Amino acid sequence: MKKTLNIEDDLLKEAKEACGATTDTETVRKGLEALVRHAAYQKLRELAGSEPDAEDAPRRRDWPAVEDKVA
Numbered sequence: 001m002k003k004t005l006n007i008e009d010d011l012l013k014e015a016k017e018a019c020g021a022t023t024d025t026e027t028v029r030k031g032l033e034a035l036v037r038h039a040a041y042q043k044l045r046e047l048a049g050s051e052p053d054a055e056d057a058p059r060r061r062d063w064p065a066v067e068d069k070v071a
Helices: 009-019 024-047
Strands: none
Touching: 009 024
């Protein structure tokens, strides 16, 4: 989808260097993806402690080491 954006040259240049993008489009895409991830993280943080009676999720169990048997 094509969009026309007014972005300050210095800001775009700084963002491009910060994220390692090679094009303006890649810079904007990476910035938007980071914004979406951050918003999802914030929503998860808000849920912390909201279910005080919840039980911990089961963890992977550590299996005992199997010793090599010499025959």
